[in-house]
Amino acid sequence: MSGLWSTLPMLGDQLAAHVLLSASAIALGIALALPLAVWASRSPAVARTALGFASLVQTVPALALLALFFPILLSLRAVFGEGLPTLGFLPALLALALYALLPILRNAVTAQANLDPGVIEAAHGVGMSDWQRLRLVEAPLSAPYVMAGIRTATVWTVGAATLATTIGQKSLGDPIFAGLQTQNWVLVLAGCLASAGLALVADALLGMIEQGLATRRPALSFAGLAAVLLGVGLAFAAQAGSTDERRIVIGAKGFSEQYILARLIGRRLERAGYAVDYRDGLGSAVAHKAVSTGAIDILVDYTGTIWTNQMGRQDNPERDAMLTEIVAWETRTSGTHVLGRLGFENAYGLAMRRERAGRLHIGSIDDLAAAAPRLTIGGDPEFFERPEWHAVRSAYGLRFARQRNFAPTFMYNSLQSGETDVISGYTSDGRIEADDLVMLEDPKRAFPNYDAIILLAPETGNDPALVAALRPLVGAIPVEAMRAANLAVDRETDKLSFDEAAQLLARRVGL
Amino acid sequence: MQTAEPELEFRDVRKSYAAHAAVGGVSLAIARGSFAALVGASGSGKSTLLKMVNRLVEPDAGSVRFEGEPVASLALPALRRRVGYVFQSIGLFPHMTVGENIAIGPRLAGEGLTRARIGELLELVELDPEMVARMPDALSGGQRQRVGVARALAGEPQLLLMDEPFGALDPITRAALGERVSGLHRQLGLTTVMVTHDMAEALLLADRVLVMDRGTIVADETPRALLAGAGGPIAQGLVAVPRAQADRLAELAR
Numbered sequence: 001m002s003g004l005w006s007t008l009p010m011l012g013d014q015l016a017a018h019v020l021l022s023a024s025a026i027a028l029g030i031a032l033a034l035p036l037a038v039w040a041s042r043s044p045a046v047a048r049t050a051l052g053f054a055s056l057v058q059t060v061p062a063l064a065l066l067a068l069f070f071p072i073l074l075s076l077r078a079v080f081g082e083g084l085p086t087l088g089f090l091p092a093l094l095a096l097a098l099y100a101l102l103p104i105l106r107n108a109v110t111a112q113a114n115l116d117p118g119v120i121e122a123a124h125g126v127g128m129s130d131w132q133r134l135r136l137v138e139a140p141l142s143a144p145y146v147m148a149g150i151r152t153a154t155v156w157t158v159g160a161a162t163l164a165t166t167i168g169q170k171s172l173g174d175p176i177f178a179g180l181q182t183q184n185w186v187l188v189l190a191g192c193l194a195s196a197g198l199a200l201v202a203d204a205l206l207g208m209i210e211q212g213l214a215t216r217r218p219a220l221s222f223a224g225l226a227a228v229l230l231g232v233g234l235a236f237a238a239q240a241g242s243t244d245e246r247r248i249v250i251g252a253k254g255f256s257e258q259y260i261l262a263r264l265i266g267r268r269l270e271r272a273g274y275a276v277d278y279r280d281g282l283g284s285a286v287a288h289k290a291v292s293t294g295a296i297d298i299l300v301d302y303t304g305t306i307w308t309n310q311m312g313r314q315d316n317p318e319r320d321a322m323l324t325e326i327v328a329w330e331t332r333t334s335g336t337h338v339l340g341r342l343g344f345e346n347a348y349g350l351a352m353r354r355e356r357a358g359r360l361h362i363g364s365i366d367d368l369a370a371a372a373p374r375l376t377i378g379g380d381p382e383f384f385e386r387p388e389w390h391a392v393r394s395a396y397g398l399r400f401a402r403q404r405n406f407a408p409t410f411m412y413n414s415l416q417s418g419e420t421d422v423i424s425g426y427t428s429d430g431r432i433e434a435d436d437l438v439m440l441e442d443p444k445r446a447f448p449n450y451d452a453i454i455l456l457a458p459e460t461g462n463d464p465a466l467v468a469a470l471r472p473l474v475g476a477i478p479v480e481a482m483r484a485a486n487l488a489v490d491r492e493t494d495k496l497s498f499d500e501a502a503q504l505l506a507r508r509v510g511l
Numbered sequence: 512m513q514t515a516e517p518e519l520e521f522r523d524v525r526k527s528y529a530a531h532a533a534v535g536g537v538s539l540a541i542a543r544g545s546f547a548a549l550v551g552a553s554g555s556g557k558s559t560l561l562k563m564v565n566r567l568v569e570p571d572a573g574s575v576r577f578e579g580e581p582v583a584s585l586a587l588p589a590l591r592r593r594v595g596y597v598f599q600s601i602g603l604f605p606h607m608t609v610g611e612n613i614a615i616g617p618r619l620a621g622e623g624l625t626r627a628r629i630g631e632l633l634e635l636v637e638l639d640p641e642m643v644a645r646m647p648d649a650l651s652g653g654q655r656q657r658v659g660v661a662r663a664l665a666g667e668p669q670l671l672l673m674d675e676p677f678g679a680l681d682p683i684t685r686a687a688l689g690e691r692v693s694g695l696h697r698q699l700g701l702t703t704v705m706v707t708h709d710m711a712e713a714l715l716l717a718d719r720v721l722v723m724d725r726g727t728i729v730a731d732e733t734p735r736a737l738l739a740g741a742g743g744p745i746a747q748g749l750v751a752v753p754r755a756q757a758d759r760l761a762e763l764a765r
Contacts, residue, residue: 116600118598118599119605122598122602124567126596127616128619136615141605
């Protein structure tokens with residue numbers, strides 16, 4: 001665990017971003033909840049509606065709530081123009097603020113409802129106006145309870161903000177998601193520790209404010225408030241310094257190859273004088289939309305994925321014809337530039353342990369179809385939703401006994417531990433070789449071609465210097481080199497970081 | 512003592528809650544300087560009638576006049592600051608000191624009270640002026656209601672309304688505070704209306720006893736007349752209880 005103590009100090013940037021995001025979300029949550037609570041205290045119907053809505057929001061998993069704001073903001077572009085950000089800070093802020101709403105609102109409404117009716121009658125009786133009653137009686141008496149709600153909201157928000165990584169917002173989720181992807185537990189632990197530590201510190205400081213309010217010691221409240229403001233101010237100063245220049249944002253979906261290629265691209269651009277930033281762990285659909293709308297600048301995508309998922313095609317032409325059509329489609333629909341193929345294919349395929357496939361006499365998906373009703377198939381979280389799977393399933397008449405979802409890394413583990421018999425493997429994955437797996441033949445060509453291609457956002461592709469810096473990557477990466485780099489981060493021991501793997505890959509292909 | 516224009520006048524006021532008539536057509540004039548007690552069982556409408564004066568309850572029909580003006584035409588905060596109100600629940604603001612509680616009415620009017628004036632008010636209700644900085648939760652129940660009375664008097668009102676003011680107090684505190692309020696009524700020349708369910712209290716403190724039953728006034732007598740048997744069966748039913756107790760006590764003492 002010695003790596004932990006060297007990893008933690010490197011999370012300063014993520015910590016500052018995390019603090020800013022959480023603080024903004026809670027501030028927005030408070031700004032929404034308090035007027036709503038006052039309104040609710042004057043009208044039971046509003047109280048029911050507001051609390052009902054806030055509780056409903058709470059039942060949506062935080063991860064889904066964050067992701068939902070991408071399409072929502074995208075559709076709002078019709079109103080607010082193309083400048084409206086759809087990934088990163090804005091959607092994370094909105095989702096987390098909604099999440100923070102419930103505890104604040106509930107405590108504020110409960111506090112109001114539980115105020116001594118005799119005190120409220122007295123407030124009327126001595127001649128207070130509605131505003132005076134709120135300011136002089138209701139607000140001060142409710143304040144400690146409202147503060148307790150804000151504390152709860154803060155602890156939740158700091159935790160949930162780690163999920164903002166998935167929609168391209170820098171946070172303490174970055175090391176957690178990167179670590180989960182590669183089973184680098186030191187990274188996961190560092191991210192969790194930093195996030196938990198932040199939550200504890202924030203909770204303690206807000207607890208000071210609450211204590212000050214409850215025991216009528218304003219000095220204590222002010223001290224707590226000053227410490228909170230100082231922390232947020234420092235985070236703001238740290239972030240403000242780094243956001244001046246234009247940064248090229250490189251997106252990566254949530255698997256190792258994407259992280260490594262993003263770093264490979266990033267290193268080249270840095271050498272060419274660009275400042276770069278990474279948005280890691282994006283979902284497949286979000287990632288393509290992000291590059292075509294300019295939310296990110298660069299993405300490595302796969303021809304078959306675009307063909308079936310974005311273009312909705314069901315036919316399966318040979319690879320050159322497919323690429324030509326994709327280039328034309330991207331140009332026509334969004335102006336996204338296809339820089340070219342990287343040189344390797346990362347196809348989806350069905351993989352089994354060699355020993356098990358041999359024992360069951362399975363060499364192709366055709367053979368598999370007969371045995372499938374007794375077998376369990378594992379896939380990454382999106383696989384079973386993808387049109388490719390539907391195509392393969394109906395082409396071969398596949399019916400499995402069970403179907404299970406895993407994060408890609410754990411999917412390979414499940415094959416080793418016997419919890420699955422077949423998985424949706426990736427042909428460029430180093431673990432195919434390392435784990436001694438076979439990719440089953442696809443005689444009916446139900447899976448399309450998956451050449452890795454570099455996509456540039458419409459405006460980014462008009463930068464000749466950037467294009468020149470990336471051009472040498474086209475056709476430069478054979479599948480063996482990619483597999484070796486992938487394995488270097490995915491293997492159980494002696495793991496490389498994504499940066500190191502990108503360097504290894506660059507050296508190996510002579511870039 | 513009584514003058515031509517009444518301090519307070521109800522003209523055929525009515526108030527219903529969900530088809531149930533809490534107050535059904537009460538007309539009543541209360542002369543300046545009098546101490547009237549509204550007596551009745553719970554649910555007889557006496558509290559509702561009292562709350563119409565400072566518009567904590569708005570009547571469905573009829574009007575209430577205060578010093579000749581319909582209260583409905585007066586600005587609400589101003590009206591309430593002119594009428595001292597003592598609550599059954601006491602209703603001190605728990606986050607304010609004794610002094611802040613007493614000064615709240617003048618503060619709302621933008622005036623504020625001097626420390627000396629707050630001390631005077633505390634002395635009026637027989638509390639130590641040193642208590643000014645205490646919080647309400649550091650006081651006994653009786654002390655709290657004394658602060659409640661001081662708060663009601665802080666705006667120098669002509670009219671003092673009391674809704675079961677001693678209901679939550681122990682008998683000794685109750686008697687002492689009743690006596691003090693009665694003294695203040697005379698000393699400050701107030702018009703006082705007190706709601707109570709305790710006929711003995713009404714007989715001992717008030718100079719006019721109004722008995723309410725099911726939303727109407729069924730008796731309007733002086734204490735002496737009530738004790739002499741006037742006021743009808745409902746009033747006499749209420750008088751019978753303390754009278755029987757007094758007789759029994761007198762018997763025991765023999």
